[in-house]
Amino acid sequence: MTETIKEHDFIELNYTGKLTDGTVFDTTIEAVAKENGFNNEKANFAPAVICVGEKQILPGLDAQLVDKEIGKNHDVKLSAEEAFGKRDVKKMRIMPISAFKEHNMQPQPGMQIDADGKVGTVSRVSGGRVIVNFNHPLAGKEVVYTVNVIRKVTDVPEQIKSFLTTSMKMPGDKIDVTVNEDKAEIKLPMDLPEQFTEAISQKLAELTKLKEVKFVKAAEKKGEVKSENKN
Template sequence: MPIDDKDFVKLNYTGRVKETGDVFDTTYEDVAEEAGIKNDQKDYHPMVLAVGSSQLIPKLHDEIKGLEVGDKKTVEIPCEDAFGKRDPSLIKLIPMKEFKRQNIKPFVGMPLTLEGNPGVVRTISGGRVRVDFNHELAGKDIVYDLEIVDTIQDDAEKIKGLIEVY
């Protein structure tokens, strides 16, 4: 039976940057380990997805609709439909004295959160720190390999699966 909005499915996936092939997320432990992104705090197994919800990029929901259990599909998503284009206004120059005032020693590649916004230090020069608040995948076309493992009918299993995701 084809999958539609509001169906609950168990989904395996691997997300890659199209240009480089770098894996940024997966439900497969061996793939995560091979890509160097394995997180020991994460359980690797099919995720429970409420189709049409805000759990994934909207374009992925569109691609999942119509698939059936056992189907596999590779989906290419342009940056505009994924994590957006890079926005130059989200790159900020912050005076080094602001960091010193808070006893922070910034370094290139340092992740930080300012006013609730996650960012990454890109450069440090001339007493200024350039921080990029764009999503790390902004401006990148991505590819997802999807596999529909199962559908879920039992309400208790749906709730349990959603709790694991969040």
């Protein structure tokens, strides 16, 4: 019987994003990354586990996954608005070159900068003025994603761990999840603000249908002895 994706299903998938001219700009597949000259050594090319509807991938792509068949390949076309947005002239800023020189920077076309928490790309340098484009580099572009939906993830510890890995950018081997009947405990190598853990716990309980999800302090390693400095 054919199984399709529903809102809030956890799924494992591979995907590759291309422009309409065939240029690859994103992928989870290592071989595709190498073929297209991706040089980010820190990138982890591996299938992603996401919760559909939680926008853990590009929102426009996420929205197109519902009703797609599990175990199949799918081509998903996204308009500029659905992908990275239209180009907005209001996001083009003229900055004085002195602002760069204050930070010992020599602006050149293509240079990326961070201004007020926003990433922009220098598009032109003319005299004492620098034009910086704060649009997404792919704004205004139609894109096509090839998506392989590998499987539906039903294991609750894996669901919780994958959700935290995506949300917190923390390696999965740093997250310990224990599920006992309708309750789950999560141990991390550090303590997090209570307001944050309460919100995440509530969200995870809602998504996994558990009665309780809570964070607990990571226990000390067995055999670890606290030393006392006695004078």
